[in-house]
Amino acid sequence: MDxxxxxxxxSSSRASSPRTLPCEMLGYVGIEAxxxxxxxxxxxxxxxxxxxxxxxxxxxxxxxxxxxFKSKMWKSTxxxxxxxxxxxxxxxxxxxxxxxSGVKLKLTVTDTPGFGDQINNDKCWDPILGYINEQYEQYxxxxxLITRQRHIPDTRVHCCVYFVPPTGHCxxxxxxxxxxxxxxxxxxxxxIARADSLTIxxxxxxxxxxxxxxxxxxxxxxxxxxGECTGGxxxxxxxxxxxxxxxTHGIEVYPQKCLDEDVxxxxxxxxxxxxxxxxxxxxxxxxxxxxxxxxxRKTKWGIIEVExxxxxxxxxxxxxxxxxxxxxxxxxxxxxxYENYRIFRLNESHVLPRGPxxxxxxxxxxxxxxxxxxxATPGPPKVCRWAKDNSDEEF
Amino acid sequence: MATKTAHMSPQVFDNEEKQKxxxxxxxxxxxxxxxxxxxxxLVNRSIQQGFCFNILCVGETGIGKSTLIDTLFNTNFEDHxxxxxxxxxxxxxxxxxxxxxxxxxxxTIVNTVGFGDQINKEESYQPIVDYIDAQFEAYLQEELKIKRSLxxxxxxxxxxxxYFISPTGxxxxxxxxxxxxSLDSKVNIIPVIAKADAISKTELQKFKVKLMSELVSNGVxxxxxxxxxxxxxxxxxxxxxxxxxxxxxxxxxxxxxxxxVKARQYPWxxxxxxxxxxxxxxxxxxxxxxxNMEDLRxxxxxxxxxxxxxRKLEETGLTDTGPExxxxxxxxTYEAKRHEFYGERQRKxxxxxxxxxxxxxxxxxxxxxxxxxxxxxFEHLKRVHQEEKLRLEEKRRLLEEEIIAxxxxxxxxxxxxxxxxxxxxxxVRKDKDRKNSSFM
Numbered sequence: 001m002d003x004x005x006x007x008x009x010x011s012s013s014r015a016s017s018p019r020t021l022p023c024e025m026l027g028y029v030g031i032e033a034x035x036x037x038x039x040x041x042x043x044x045x046x047x048x049x050x051x052x053x054x055x056x057x058x059x060x061x062x063x064x065x066x067x068x069f070k071s072k073m074w075k076s077t078x079x080x081x082x083x084x085x086x087x088x089x090x091x092x093x094x095x096x097x098x099x100x101s102g103v104k105l106k107l108t109v110t111d112t113p114g115f116g117d118q119i120n121n122d123k124c125w126d127p128i129l130g131y132i133n134e135q136y137e138q139y140x141x142x143x144x145l146i147t148r149q150r151h152i153p154d155t156r157v158h159c160c161v162y163f164v165p166p167t168g169h170c171x172x173x174x175x176x177x178x179x180x181x182x183x184x185x186x187x188x189x190x191x192i193a194r195a196d197s198l199t200i201x202x203x204x205x206x207x208x209x210x211x212x213x214x215x216x217x218x219x220x221x222x223x224x225x226x227g228e229c230t231g232g233x234x235x236x237x238x239x240x241x242x243x244x245x246x247x248t249h250g251i252e253v254y255p256q257k258c259l260d261e262d263v264x265x266x267x268x269x270x271x272x273x274x275x276x277x278x279x280x281x282x283x284x285x286x287x288x289x290x291x292x293x294x295x296x297r298k299t300k301w302g303i304i305e306v307e308x309x310x311x312x313x314x315x316x317x318x319x320x321x322x323x324x325x326x327x328x329x330x331x332x333x334x335x336x337x338y339e340n341y342r343i344f345r346l347n348e349s350h351v352l353p354r355g356p357x358x359x360x361x362x363x364x365x366x367x368x369x370x371x372x373x374x375x376a377t378p379g380p381p382k383v384c385r386w387a388k389d390n391s392d393e394e395f
Numbered sequence: 396m397a398t399k400t401a402h403m404s405p406q407v408f409d410n411e412e413k414q415k416x417x418x419x420x421x422x423x424x425x426x427x428x429x430x431x432x433x434x435x436x437l438v439n440r441s442i443q444q445g446f447c448f449n450i451l452c453v454g455e456t457g458i459g460k461s462t463l464i465d466t467l468f469n470t471n472f473e474d475h476x477x478x479x480x481x482x483x484x485x486x487x488x489x490x491x492x493x494x495x496x497x498x499x500x501x502x503t504i505v506n507t508v509g510f511g512d513q514i515n516k517e518e519s520y521q522p523i524v525d526y527i528d529a530q531f532e533a534y535l536q537e538e539l540k541i542k543r544s545l546x547x548x549x550x551x552x553x554x555x556x557x558y559f560i561s562p563t564g565x566x567x568x569x570x571x572x573x574x575x576x577s578l579d580s581k582v583n584i585i586p587v588i589a590k591a592d593a594i595s596k597t598e599l600q601k602f603k604v605k606l607m608s609e610l611v612s613n614g615v616x617x618x619x620x621x622x623x624x625x626x627x628x629x630x631x632x633x634x635x636x637x638x639x640x641x642x643x644x645x646x647x648x649x650x651x652x653x654x655x656v657k658a659r660q661y662p663w664x665x666x667x668x669x670x671x672x673x674x675x676x677x678x679x680x681x682x683x684x685x686x687n688m689e690d691l692r693x694x695x696x697x698x699x700x701x702x703x704x705x706r707k708l709e710e711t712g713l714t715d716t717g718p719e720x721x722x723x724x725x726x727x728t729y730e731a732k733r734h735e736f737y738g739e740r741q742r743k744x745x746x747x748x749x750x751x752x753x754x755x756x757x758x759x760x761x762x763x764x765x766x767x768x769x770x771x772x773f774e775h776l777k778r779v780h781q782e783e784k785l786r787l788e789e790k791r792r793l794l795e796e797e798i799i800a801x802x803x804x805x806x807x808x809x810x811x812x813x814x815x816x817x818x819x820x821x822x823v824r825k826d827k828d829r830k831n832s833s834f835m
Contacts, residue, residue: 020490020491020501022494023472023491023493025468025493026469029493030684031493033686037687037689037690041689042433047430069422069424070424070426070427096421097421098421098430099421105430146705146708146709147705150697261443295426319429322430323429323432325436326430326433327436327440328436331440335546342541343541346541
């Protein structure tokens with residue numbers, strides 16, 4: 001179990017649960033009505049969700065967002081001939097309020113046009129990291145005010161969807177660098193974009209290891225019928241594939257293995273982890289197939305249905321992001337990533353030498369070196385010492 | 396056609412204008428996305444985490460606090476009767492874990508022991524206020540830590556205070572008024588009339604009206620059930636009118652009709668706890684647990700705790716706005732304070748050091764002085780000794796000379812005595828010579 005999520009820190013002995021006595025109730029009291037109360041409160045307040053899409057241009061990010069939320073978030077960007085590609089990475093955010101069955105969701109989507117488009121892509125992740133940290137900083141500043149708002153507006157990025165181009169080989173150095181840095185600051189969900197250019201076998205190979213045989217656990221995964229998988233490899237691949245890549249470089253994408261709480265979580269999440277990264281296709285046009293109106297891409301050799309599990313894994317992505325793990329994404333952002341950022345920021349101001357004038361704390365540096373992952377903590381002795389100082393001096 | 400284009404252009408213009416605005420706007424979706432499961436996701440997470448509810452019961456000893464809690468939660472919490480002879484008011488907290496279907500509740504009951512028993516009741520309400528503040532303090536400490544775990548933290552802040560009023564039928568006691576006044580800004584107070592089977596219906600009505608008017612006229616803010624959500628606004632509003640609830644608590648079962656109900660049996664009748672005509676117990680349970688538990692917790696966290704936090708932080712001199720009304724971050728002001736304190740500490744250290752050095756110097760001077768004096772004395776004594784010694788030597792010498800002279804004299808006198816036995820003549824001359832020589 002991850003120490004950060006489970007056991008309280010040793011200095012919080014006051015906060016540990018008191019000795020509890022389990023009691024049997026002799027009849028119905030009505031405690032479970034609190035669930036309804038929760039629901040009513042949640043519906044009244046509404047929900048917030050912030051998602052960021054990162055990837056090179058032309059991978060279908062805007063289309064994917066439109067497909068996910070079934071509405072025109074943006075006009076699909078199609079740069080004309082005369083328009084120059086953006087020289088630097090710019091981040092664009094757009095916010096919408098969507099409602100379904102009485103549930104209001106304030107959705108903010110941040111796009112990153114220009115990512116990885118230049119010739120020299122060195123440090124192209126810095127603006128993105130800066131933006132994410134800026135949101136954390138805003139929340140932190142709101143939280144440490146003396147008179148704070150009843151409900152602090154949450155602009156922190158809850159999920160970052162990273163679009164991997166469908167090369168069929170392995171993750172590129174740019175991908176690896178980016179993922180390594182970002183997975184420690186934000187929940188990253190990598191997807192294989194434009195997956196309609198890969199065949200089913202190529203997809204599997206891209207995703208999993210090089211050699212596998214029928215009868216292994218891979219063959220029995222969910223929807224994929226054994227016949228298609230075990231038909232032998234048509235394109236034996238030469239290098240390690242994405243999951244191995246991720247493992248080799250220590251990249252923990254969402255759902256993070258170290259944050260699984262109990263057996264149910266583990267089972268559910270390992271199923272998801274098997275399918276990461278999802279091979280998705282985005283489309284916002286509707287076509288008629290077999291008398292039904294479906295979202296899809298029409299090509300000369302057929303219509304690729306976006307919502308058909310046999311064609312692409314878009315439904316899995318949608319379910320993960322919206323239907324089952326949205327709250328979990330927000331929780332992990334709040335409890336793990338934001339806390340890491342906070343620890344880092346609060347420590348930073350005391351690592352600096354105590355001079356006659358203190359360092360201006362207001363602007364957070366754009367390229368904050370990503371704090372250590374969910375397991376490690378920066379400088380525990382300093383933390384403990386400061387916490388003790390804090391309690392002595394202030395109160 | 397012309398009119399159509401004329402109509403088109405302002406519409407297009409409007410759209411463009413709308414798109415220029417970057418503010419949030421509603422978007423219509425063309426299909427089912429599926430986030431209506433969001434409240435369920437939230438609920439599932441809460442179920443996993445479990446709930447926490449803390450009740451504080453304030454009332455005199457023997458007024459029926461423990462019995463009422465037992466009845467409310469339909470269990471027998473292990474507890475024995477408390478004595479009336481405690482010198483001070485103490486608070487006793489017990490935590491229980493209850494489970495109903497898939498909801499786990501960590502219930503903490505805090506009882507005041509010895510409230511209203513002392514002869515001098517001036518100090519009665521202070522321990523209660525201190526206890527509530529201590530729970531807020533613990534939460535604040537946890538929140539201000541660098542490495543904190545708020546999602547794991549066992550929330551011990553009091554969510555509701557049930558204040559038990561004794562059924563005199565007249566008015567509020569002074570102690571009750573004072574206690575409620577000091578608690579109303581720190582916790583949600585729900586006043587209840589305990590042992591309501593001691594009052595008749597007509598008296599009860601008058602009593603309730605009197606109580607409420609007293610509370611209002613003294614400015615005591617009791618908890619009002621929220622009326623802003625349509626689903627529960629009506630019922631809450633009507634319940635607000637029934638405050639304070641007149642309750643009867645009992646875990647004993649009595650057969651009424653052909654059912655076993657919780658009741659108190661008297662020779663003149665049976666008071667049924669769950670009968671709305673007999674007492675307001677059902678209303679209390681409904682309001683406390685089924686309808687407003689979440690709101691009570693919310694109020695505690697967003698109003699009472701924030702007030703405490705603001706007061707506490709302002710006490711230490713931290714403000715949100717700096718000297719020129721520019722917003723200062725808490726961090727900065729804290730750093731400033733810290734530097735201030737550090738500087739002051741340095742200064743004090745310096746002062747102490749200097750003081751120490753000075754004292755040492757003085758002491759040294761004094762000691763030196765003493766040393767010199769002693770030295771002088773020593774010299775003086777030595778000189779005196781020397782002189783004495785010389786004198787004594789002198790005396791001894793003289794004495795010795797005298798002794799020698801005397802011994803010589805003695806010797807000559809002895810010889811002279813022996814003279815008559817020697818030859819006369821020549822010896823006389825020799826004797827005379829000898830005598831003369833000895834006298835010279």
